[in-house]
Amino acid sequence: QITLKESGPTLVKPTQTLTLTCTFSGFSLSTSGVGVGWIRQPPGKALEWLAVIYWNDSKYYRTSLRSRLSITMDTSTNQVVLTMTNMDPVDTATYYCAHRLVVTGTRCFDFWGQGTLVTVSS
Amino acid sequence: EIVMTQSPAVLSVSPGERATLSCRASQSVSSNLAWYQQKPGQAPRLLIYAASTRATGIPARFSGSGSGTEFTLTISSLQSEDFAVYYCQQYNDWPPALTFGGGTKVEI
Numbered sequence: 001q002i003t004l005k006e007s008g009p010t011l012v013k014p015t016q017t018l019t020l021t022c023t024f025s026g027f028s029l030s031t032s033g034v035g036v037g038w039i040r041q042p043p044g045k046a047l048e049w050l051a052v053i054y055w056n057d058s059k060y061y062r063t064s065l066r067s068r069l070s071i072t073m074d075t076s077t078n079q080v081v082l083t084m085t086n087m088d089p090v091d092t093a094t095y096y097c098a099h100r101l102v103v104t105g106t107r108c109f110d111f112w113g114q115g116t117l118v119t120v121s122s
Numbered sequence: 123e124i125v126m127t128q129s130p131a132v133l134s135v136s137p138g139e140r141a142t143l144s145c146r147a148s149q150s151v152s153s154n155l156a157w158y159q160q161k162p163g164q165a166p167r168l169l170i171y172a173a174s175t176r177a178t179g180i181p182a183r184f185s186g187s188g189s190g191t192e193f194t195l196t197i198s199s200l201q202s203e204d205f206a207v208y209y210c211q212q213y214n215d216w217p218p219a220l221t222f223g224g225g226t227k228v229e230i
Contacts, residue, residue: 107213
């Protein structure tokens, strides 16, 4: 049974750095083909993909946010960490981590965490 | 960046009716398209991938079709639990530059 859960601050100030942790179970990021992504959703708006990390430590980022994002993994603790620098009120959103569907050629997500709402405000 | 446009923004249907949702890509994404369902306060749920393959556990009333730039999600007979927002997502780009559509809300 695959589960994921996001954790981190619910409130950050503008210009601060956000660090979110995704703790998962039911799969291993050491297994070929496995990946974990981060997706966010501002209140009342659409989903926006941020980053993904794969079993071989390949990392990919949303082009427009590349300079602000960092994704890392720890296979010993089954965690993926997303860091976003220089937070702004427009970054207020629910942040989800999700498991990549392990089917050759796909880059979509079949298991999601419950999401964590991050508010950026002074 | 590939832009995904969904229509209509809101679809009003009655239980038991057929619902047809559209998703258009700004350039060809081949069959590299997924559909998700999202209910209020919940995470998205994967329905369809590869444009027409149902994900595990998804009822047969959900079907996807299309390729290139035009895609359709059809719900053959709407059940009460199907009223939700539906998103399409393309994954054609490599390196990955995944993009979602703006969503279609299916309401009673």
